[in-house]
Amino acid sequence: MAKVRNWQLGREMEYRFAEAHPDRQLAFVFNTNRCIACQTCTMSCKSTWTFSEGQEQMWWNNVETKPYGGYPHNWDVRVLELLEAANPGGQVWDAAARGGPYGVFRGMTVFEAAAKQGGKDVALGYAPTDAEWSAPNIGEDTAVGPPGRPGAYDERGAQLPQHTPWFFYLQRVCNHCSYPACLAACPRNAIYKRKEDGIVLIDQARCRGYRKCVEACPYKKSMFRLTTRTSEKCVGCYPRVEGRDPLSDGVPMEARCMATCVGKIRLQGLVKVAADGTWAADRTHPLYFLVHVEKVALPLYPQLGTEPNGYYIPPRWVPRPYLEQMFGPGVGEAIERYRRPSRELLAVLQLFRTTQRMIFRYDIVEGPKVLETTVGGRPWTMYADTVVGFDERGREAVRVPVVEPFRERPARYPNSI
Amino acid sequence: MSGRTRRRAAVVAAVLLAALALQLLDVRLAASQSATLSARLAQDVSTSDPWDAVWERSSSLDLALSAQLVVAPRGGTREALRARALHDGRRLFVLLEWRDATEDARIDGVTAYSDAAALQFPAASTAETPPLCMGSPTAIVNIWQWKAVWQTDAQQDLARIVTSKPRAWADLYPYAGEPVFAPARALGNLVARPDRVSPVEDLHAGQYGTLTTAKEQPLGGVGVWRAGTWRVLFWRDLASGQDGDASFGVGGAGVDAAAALWDGSAAERDGLKSVSQFFVIRPVTLPATAELPFWTAALIVLLPMAVFVGGMTWLARSGWTPGRA
Ligand code: SF4
Ligand code: SF4
Ligand code: SF4
Numbered sequence: 001m002a003k004v005r006n007w008q009l010g011r012e013m014e015y016r017f018a019e020a021h022p023d024r025q026l027a028f029v030f031n032t033n034r035c036i037a038c039q040t041c042t043m044s045c046k047s048t049w050t051f052s053e054g055q056e057q058m059w060w061n062n063v064e065t066k067p068y069g070g071y072p073h074n075w076d077v078r079v080l081e082l083l084e085a086a087n088p089g090g091q092v093w094d095a096a097a098r099g100g101p102y103g104v105f106r107g108m109t110v111f112e113a114a115a116k117q118g119g120k121d122v123a124l125g126y127a128p129t130d131a132e133w134s135a136p137n138i139g140e141d142t143a144v145g146p147p148g149r150p151g152a153y154d155e156r157g158a159q160l161p162q163h164t165p166w167f168f169y170l171q172r173v174c175n176h177c178s179y180p181a182c183l184a185a186c187p188r189n190a191i192y193k194r195k196e197d198g199i200v201l202i203d204q205a206r207c208r209g210y211r212k213c214v215e216a217c218p219y220k221k222s223m224f225r226l227t228t229r230t231s232e233k234c235v236g237c238y239p240r241v242e243g244r245d246p247l248s249d250g251v252p253m254e255a256r257c258m259a260t261c262v263g264k265i266r267l268q269g270l271v272k273v274a275a276d277g278t279w280a281a282d283r284t285h286p287l288y289f290l291v292h293v294e295k296v297a298l299p300l301y302p303q304l305g306t307e308p309n310g311y312y313i314p315p316r317w318v319p320r321p322y323l324e325q326m327f328g329p330g331v332g333e334a335i336e337r338y339r340r341p342s343r344e345l346l347a348v349l350q351l352f353r354t355t356q357r358m359i360f361r362y363d364i365v366e367g368p369k370v371l372e373t374t375v376g377g378r379p380w381t382m383y384a385d386t387v388v389g390f391d392e393r394g395r396e397a398v399r400v401p402v403v404e405p406f407r408e409r410p411a412r413y414p415n416s417i
Numbered sequence: 418m419s420g421r422t423r424r425r426a427a428v429v430a431a432v433l434l435a436a437l438a439l440q441l442l443d444v445r446l447a448a449s450q451s452a453t454l455s456a457r458l459a460q461d462v463s464t465s466d467p468w469d470a471v472w473e474r475s476s477s478l479d480l481a482l483s484a485q486l487v488v489a490p491r492g493g494t495r496e497a498l499r500a501r502a503l504h505d506g507r508r509l510f511v512l513l514e515w516r517d518a519t520e521d522a523r524i525d526g527v528t529a530y531s532d533a534a535a536l537q538f539p540a541a542s543t544a545e546t547p548p549l550c551m552g553s554p555t556a557i558v559n560i561w562q563w564k565a566v567w568q569t570d571a572q573q574d575l576a577r578i579v580t581s582k583p584r585a586w587a588d589l590y591p592y593a594g595e596p597v598f599a600p601a602r603a604l605g606n607l608v609a610r611p612d613r614v615s616p617v618e619d620l621h622a623g624q625y626g627t628l629t630t631a632k633e634q635p636l637g638g639v640g641v642w643r644a645g646t647w648r649v650l651f652w653r654d655l656a657s658g659q660d661g662d663a664s665f666g667v668g669g670a671g672v673d674a675a676a677a678l679w680d681g682s683a684a685e686r687d688g689l690k691s692v693s694q695f696f697v698i699r700p701v702t703l704p705a706t707a708e709l710p711f712w713t714a715a716l717i718v719l720l721p722m723a724v725f726v727g728g729m730t731w732l733a734r735s736g737w738t739p740g741r742a
Contacts, residue, residue: 205601226582
């Protein structure tokens with residue numbers, strides 16, 4: 001075990017390998033507030049990568065309804081439970097401590113908990129059964145009732161800041177973690193993280209189907225294929241990321257599940273990684289801006305310790321303790337900033353899912369003031385700015401107005417197309 | 418010489434005599450096991466039935482196993498193993514036998530694992546003795562692995578979902594014939610082979626995490642589970658031309674070996690295994706003739722001893738001492 005720095009936890013932690021970072025990292029932001037659970041992302045991954053025999057139960061991309069849904073069933077509850085049992089009462093954040101953007105995590109990661117339990121395994125985990133991998137959309141649209149009154153109707157239940165009956169959609173793909181548990185657990189060293197983009201892959205020539213990665217990945221994004229007896233996982237659509245897709249014009253392109261998102265909730269890109277593993281400052285990179293400047297997007301279960309590279313804008317109507325358990329102590333601030341977005345944030349949010357090409361830089365063309373109002377009792381102003389996204393070669397990839405053009409159909413053309 | 422010294426001399430002589438007799442008859446008692454397994458010569462070893470009577474004529478070695486605890490994943494639940502060996506002048510046969518209440522010979526679910534067994538030898542090219550587990554970069558080891566599921570594969574195609582999940586239904590698998598959609602198979606990964614005919618695999622390793630399938634597969638193997646006991650037979654030509662393989666000579670000092678077992682129903686795979694200490698497999702020129710039943714052998718040893726000791730005692734009682742007529 002080596003000591004590595006996990007900036008999301010604001011501290012060092014134990015990991016099987018010494019620190020080594022890619023030059024660039026594949027990362028993404030999902031805006032949970034906008035997802036309609038249409039599963040277009042899910043089907044686009046399935047129809048690209050997992051339509052073959054033996055992959056029936058595989059959904060590298062899935063969208064589950066929280067809190068009851070989960071693919072595999074209850075994956076997060078199971079992992080949190082294991083950690084709690086390993087470190088009772090100790091899985092807490094010290095949000096005030098100086099260390100990282102979310103304070104310091106004082107509890108145990110999956111690696112540290114495994115070491116505490118005698119080091120039988122590299123990471124604390126479990127192997128979901130066939131039944132748990134089935135019914136991937138179990139619990140769909142099932143809401144939590146008012147506290148203490150399950151199933152009861154609450155007239156005022158749908159009022160912000162927190163709804164009483166609530167659910168939300170959680171979109172999940174492999175996080176191409178900076179400290180992947182799947183990779184650390186593989187006794188064959190068949191899993192590797194690419195230097196050029198941080199994508200985590202399973203070498204299908206070396207895998208012997210031991211399924212230690214399936215057990216170890218706390219997000220349960222490594223899956224076993226019965227027909228080849230090897231484990232497979234999300235490949236980050238690497239041919240597209242490499243710019244080898246015929247449509248990509250030689251520059252990095254968003255993954256299939258990202259590029260097809262109907263709800264426009266997804267933005268994926270490649271961020272520069274500094275020598276110490278943090279994101280190199282890149283003020284006008286949309287992902288850097290969302291994660292490090294506005295801090296409106298937060299990592300999924302950062303306490304598990306893998307430093308996931310998927311970030312989520314938390315759903316603003318969901319009780320905060322639930323969200324804090326899922327996204328860490330930055331939830332309150334992130335939701336506040338999302339509710340009353342800065343002029344720049346509002347512009348950057350328009351970039352989601354507007355082009356297949358990855359955006360490496362944005363620029364804002366300022367427009368006139370169009371609205372003055374109050375949000376949450378505080379004044380808020382809106383401008384008709386335009387945001388421009390540039391591809392890897394600095395070419396304009398997309399241009400989107402903050403205020404959508406509004407056209408009224410003249411009365412003499414009712415119902416015409 | 419006093420009567421006591423005389424008695425002591427008699428006992429020593431009796432023990433020496435018994436030891437000589439045991440050695441001549443190659444009879445082993447439980448407490449006198451050595452860590453060497455002699456592979457005697459037999460021309461009639463069956464390569465289809467590891468329960469064949471020929472194995473009653475081989476020598477055997479009981480090995481205690483312990484859980485692998487050196488690197489994660491750690492574990493292993495099997496406690497004992499009996500090894501036997503024979504050769505026919507051309508091939509070496511090694512038979513492993515152990516108790517296992519369940520026959521885990523199918524991988525038909527994501528949490529199903531196969532029973533398995535392996536032997537490990539230093540590669541013929543290796544001068545130093547490799548570490549017990551998986552060798553080192555300068556001391557390559559040759560591993561022979563048998564898996565129950567590979568044996569089942571030879572009979573039915575578990576790599577088809579319709580075989581492993583008989584109640585499953587799929588309308589269509591697009592591009593079903595294109596290898597790229599089963600990448601492990603397209604890359605020639607042996608675990609993904611749909612046409613597996615052999616339940617054994619020849620592998621090389623030069624430390625943990627480096628296990629690699631050998632180019633040539635010169636090994637033969639067969640395993641049969643009967644009423645709670647596995648018997649698994651491995652065979653290979655005594656000499657192998659392949660780099661990284663072990664080589665065996667008849668009449669030499671023998672070759673270091675270690676064995677490992679995996680119990681599928683305990684989810685054992687990879688490092689989760691039970692391992693033996695090193696022992697030596699030594700092909701010898703002695704033919705594997707019918708073993709004397711234990712009590713017959715014991716009688717042959719004990720009867721002259723009893724006569725000798727009894728005679729000495731009677732002589733001593735009668736006042737006779739050596740050196741005095
Ligand atoms: S999410 Fe899981 S499978 Fe993906 S890199 Fe992280 S640990 Fe590995
Ligand atoms: S990145 Fe590509 S492989 Fe991964 S979940 Fe999305 S579509 Fe599937
Ligand atoms: S395509 Fe987009 S909106 Fe639809 S389920 Fe997926 S993430 Fe949600």
